[in-house]
Amino acid sequence: MAYILELANVEVVYDKIILVLKGLSLKVREGQITALLGANGAGKSTTLKAISGLLLSENGEVTEGKILYQNTPIHNEPPEKIVRKGIFQVMEGRRVFEELSVEENLRCGAYTNPKKFKENLEKVYHYFPRLKERRKQWAGYLSGGEQQMLAIGRALMAEPKLLLLDEPSLGLAPLLVEEIFNIITQINREEKASVLLVEQNARAALTISSFGYILENGRIVMEGEAQELLNNPDVQEFYLGMGHAGEKKSYREVKHYRRRKRWL
Amino acid sequence: MEYYLQLIINGLVVGSIYSLVALGFVIIYKATKVVNFAQGELVMVGAYVCFALTVQAGLPFLASFVLTLLFSLILGLSIERLILRPLIGEPIISVIMVTIGLSSVLKALVQLIWGTQIKVYPQVLPHEPIFLLGLPISPVYIAAFILAVILFTIFSLFFKYSSIGIAMRATAFDQQAAQSMGIGIKNIFALSWCIACVVSSIGGVILGNINGINSQLGAMGLKVFPAVILGGLDSLLGAALGGLIIGVLENLCDGLAKELFNLGGFKEVAAFIILVFILMLKPYGLFGSHEVERI
Numbered sequence: 001m002a003y004i005l006e007l008a009n010v011e012v013v014y015d016k017i018i019l020v021l022k023g024l025s026l027k028v029r030e031g032q033i034t035a036l037l038g039a040n041g042a043g044k045s046t047t048l049k050a051i052s053g054l055l056l057s058e059n060g061e062v063t064e065g066k067i068l069y070q071n072t073p074i075h076n077e078p079p080e081k082i083v084r085k086g087i088f089q090v091m092e093g094r095r096v097f098e099e100l101s102v103e104e105n106l107r108c109g110a111y112t113n114p115k116k117f118k119e120n121l122e123k124v125y126h127y128f129p130r131l132k133e134r135r136k137q138w139a140g141y142l143s144g145g146e147q148q149m150l151a152i153g154r155a156l157m158a159e160p161k162l163l164l165l166d167e168p169s170l171g172l173a174p175l176l177v178e179e180i181f182n183i184i185t186q187i188n189r190e191e192k193a194s195v196l197l198v199e200q201n202a203r204a205a206l207t208i209s210s211f212g213y214i215l216e217n218g219r220i221v222m223e224g225e226a227q228e229l230l231n232n233p234d235v236q237e238f239y240l241g242m243g244h245a246g247e248k249k250s251y252r253e254v255k256h257y258r259r260r261k262r263w264l
Numbered sequence: 265m266e267y268y269l270q271l272i273i274n275g276l277v278v279g280s281i282y283s284l285v286a287l288g289f290v291i292i293y294k295a296t297k298v299v300n301f302a303q304g305e306l307v308m309v310g311a312y313v314c315f316a317l318t319v320q321a322g323l324p325f326l327a328s329f330v331l332t333l334l335f336s337l338i339l340g341l342s343i344e345r346l347i348l349r350p351l352i353g354e355p356i357i358s359v360i361m362v363t364i365g366l367s368s369v370l371k372a373l374v375q376l377i378w379g380t381q382i383k384v385y386p387q388v389l390p391h392e393p394i395f396l397l398g399l400p401i402s403p404v405y406i407a408a409f410i411l412a413v414i415l416f417t418i419f420s421l422f423f424k425y426s427s428i429g430i431a432m433r434a435t436a437f438d439q440q441a442a443q444s445m446g447i448g449i450k451n452i453f454a455l456s457w458c459i460a461c462v463v464s465s466i467g468g469v470i471l472g473n474i475n476g477i478n479s480q481l482g483a484m485g486l487k488v489f490p491a492v493i494l495g496g497l498d499s500l501l502g503a504a505l506g507g508l509i510i511g512v513l514e515n516l517c518d519g520l521a522k523e524l525f526n527l528g529g530f531k532e533v534a535a536f537i538i539l540v541f542i543l544m545l546k547p548y549g550l551f552g553s554h555e556v557e558r559i
Contacts, residue, residue, distance in 0.1 A: 057440055059353070083446030095441035097434045107427060108434045112446035114427055154445065 002030040004162050004194045005051065005087075009065035010075070012043075012050050012218075014058065020046045022218040023065065028162065033188050033195040035205040035226065037239060038215035044198040045092055047215070048164045051196075052089035053079035069162070084112050088160035092167045092198075094147040098140030102131055102150060105139050109154030116159070124153040127183055145176040152180075156187065163193045169201045177201065181208055202239040206230050214239070269399055271519040272512055277405040277474070279491075279511020280412035284467040285484065286491045286503035287419060288460030294436040294498045295456035298348070298359050302367035303464060304485015305374075310336050310465020311472040311481060312374050315383050325388045332465055340461030344454045352450075367482060375479045384476040408470040415463065416504050423500065432456065436498070487514075490539035496552025505550065510535050 005028040012021040021043050028034045038044050049055040050062050051069075056078060067075040074082055097105050106124060110117045125132040128149040134142060139150055148168055155163055165184065169177040185208045188195050199205035206212050206226045214222040214235065222235070229235050285307055292300045313335050317328030347366060351359050389407055393400035423429040435442040435452045443449055471481065491510040495502025514534045521530035542549065 052444060054440060054444055057443060078448070079443045080446045080448040083444070088446075089444050091441060091444055095438055095444075097437045097441065099437055100430065100433055104430050104433075107430050108442065108445050108447065111427060111431055158446065 003027045004030045004070060005196070006068040006071075007047070007051070007065070008068070010047075010050060010062055010067060011064035012046055012055065012060055013063045014060045016061070020060070020218055021050065024215070024218065024220055025065075026213050026220060026223070028194055028196050029211060031188075031192060031194055032210040033185070033197055033208055035202075035209035035212040036196060036198045036215060037200075037202045037205060037212060040200075042215045043218045044215055045166055046218075048089055048166050048196070048198055050075065051082075052087055052164055053077055053082045054089065054091075080112075083158060083160075086159075086161035087164065088155045088158050088162070089164040090151050090155050090166060090168065092170060094144070094151045094170075096139040096142070096147050096150050096154075098138060100139055101136055102139055102142070103135045105150055105154055106131075106157050109157035111158075113158050117157070120157045120159065124156050127156070127187070128153055145172055145180070148172060148176075148180055149183075152183070152187070156191065159191070160193055163187070163195045165195060165197045167198055167200060169199060169204060177204060181205075184208060202235070203230070266399065267523075268516070268519065269397075271515045273399065273401060273405065275512030275515035276508060277408050277511070278515065279508035280409050281467045281470055281507075282484075282488055282491045282511050283504045283507025284412050284415060284463045284470075285488045286495065286507045287416070287500065288463045289488055289492050290495075290498060290500055290503045291432075291456045292460045293492075295432055296348075296359075296453055297356055298363065300460065301360065301363045301485065302370060303460070303488060304482040305367045305370035306336070306339075306461050306464035307468040307471070307484050308374055308477070308479065308481040309339065309370055309468070310461070311468030311477045312378055312383075313465070314469045315385060315472060315477060316378070318386060319383070325386070329469060332469060333462055336461040336465040337458050340458035341454055343461070344457040348453065348457070349450065367485070371479060371482050378479070380479050382476050382478040383472075385472045388473055404470075404473050408474065411466070411470065415466065416500075419459075419463075420500060428452075428455070487535055490535040490542070492549075493539060494542050494549055496549030499549070499551035502549055502551035510538065513538055 007024055007026050009023045009025055010021055011019065011023055013019050024043070024047060026036070036044055036047060046055070046060065049058065049060065051067055055061065056076070062075040066073050069085060069087060074085065097108065100108070106121060107117070110120060113120070130146055131149055131153055134146070139147065142150060152168065168180050168184065172180065181204050184195065184197070187193060197205055197209060206229055209226040212224065212226045212229045213220050222229070224232070285303055288306070289300055289303045292298055310332055314328050314332040317323050317331055318325050321328070323331070343366065347362060348359065351362060389403040393402050394406060423433060431442065431447045432452050432455065434445070435447060435449050439449050468481065471477065471484070491506040492503055494509060495504070495506025514531055517534035518531035521527040
């Protein structure tokens with residue numbers, strides 16, 4: 001199995017004092033989708049920012065371990081260099097430039113890759129026809145789903161080899177979530193981009209992934225083939241909302257003091 | 265009637281210079297959220313450098329104008345590099361205080377080198393007025409106005425169509441998202457300071473050609489505040505119109521005060537009285553952004 005990205009015992013410290021990732025190791029398979037799941041505050045976004053270099057602007061730093069991209073270390077390099085190497089992070093909450101038009105947003109995405117702008121623009125409009133209809137409009141006036149499409153489209157403009165997606169389903173209606181996830185698989189297949197997908201929506205994420213990691217308190221507590229994770233009773237109880245036997249849990253039976261799972 | 269037309273024309277010319285300086289101010293504010301109190305001093309430095317090159321070094325005016333632009337480019341770059349870059353991540357208010365310090369330093373340097381006397385530029389454009397609609401207008405006024413219009417056109421095209429211009433707007437909106445796109449925001453900051461210095465020094469050279477220069481030229485920076493606040497702190501179009509409107513209003517108020525009440529020197533305060541009204545009536549200015557609201 002070829003790996004495009006490898007994190008080995010990575011520690012991340014914010015403001016020189018707050019330890020967020022405590023020796024995290026994971027691998028992203030070349031050409032496949034890898035899911036990174038976990039509860040709020042587990043360190044999922046921090047992991048992505050450590051890879052893309054955006055950590056630096058938040059006063060965070062990789063203090064231990066290494067991040068290898070195509071077998072070369074990239075930790076603590078500035079984000080603009082990392083993007084040029086072919087890693088592109090789609091940030092949580094979409095973060096479109098609201099006062100720029102849709103097309104201008106896409107031009108920003110193509111900032112490091114201006115040569116094939118026309119071609120890539122057509123490609124993005126092919127994936128997201130709705131963006132084409134609204135290409136002259138301010139991105140701020142798009143709906144949430146369209147903004148997420150724009151955020152992914154922006155990434156496509158840079159033709160990344162590794163796409164880091166941070167909660168693409170955040171705040172979207174279930175139908176839209178399905179649409180977005182379909183497009184992610186399509187992009188993964190057709191553009192040959194490896195994907196590291198961070199999600200709260202564990203079921204949707206595991207369904208399209210080949211491998212999954214579960215992150216808690218800054219550590220990987222479980223890893224496995226996506227199908228295995230989907231069938232694992234602990235994962236089912238804690239992330240997929242099912243009871244012990246795998247049947248859907250009813251709120252009538254939920255105890256107020258929920259059993260907490262200790263993984264380690 | 266002719267008197268008032270003359271006032272309006274003077275106002276437009278002075279206003280176009282305000283607009284230029286306001287442009288620099290707005291670009292820095294948009295990109296970095298720093299209110300640059302040294303903007304007026306940048307005008308002054310540009311004016312003095314061009315003066316030194318033309319009069320003291322004896323270069324032809326056009327050559328020294330180009331060299332001045334080059335100098336301000338380097339000045340902008342070094343201000344950003346030496347003074348502002350180490351402050352990245354510090355609270356914005358400290359950066360603003362530093363620009364106040366910078367303004368004093370620049371002013372002192374100019375006084376140290378060139379003294380406090382008024383210096384006069386050599387005659388570049390002919391003295392005989394050109395008649396427009398029967399009004400005599402000095403050629404330097406027309407040149408100033410045209411130059412300002414050209415520069416504004418260039419910059420609006422730049423921000424609308426060039427990748428770097430769009431990247432600058434993106435950075436102004438969301439620095440981290442811009443970084444995630446591979447936009448080097450430090451370069452964008454440096455570039456904004458360069459542009460601000462260049463447009464200011466152009467403003468300075470034009471002013472020098474009209475009035476001559478002295479070390480009080482930096483007070484011009486204060487006059488730009490009403491212009492940018494009228495236009496909206498983060499709007500280029502606002503800077504352009506704000507500058508022109510303040511220029512015209514200031515001249516008209518001054519003229520009226522002289523005519524009706526025999527008051528002199530009203531010009532210096534008129535702009536600030538207007539400022540107070542703007543802040544009461546329209547605190548975001550004409551084109552300033554509130555945030556986009558989705559419904």
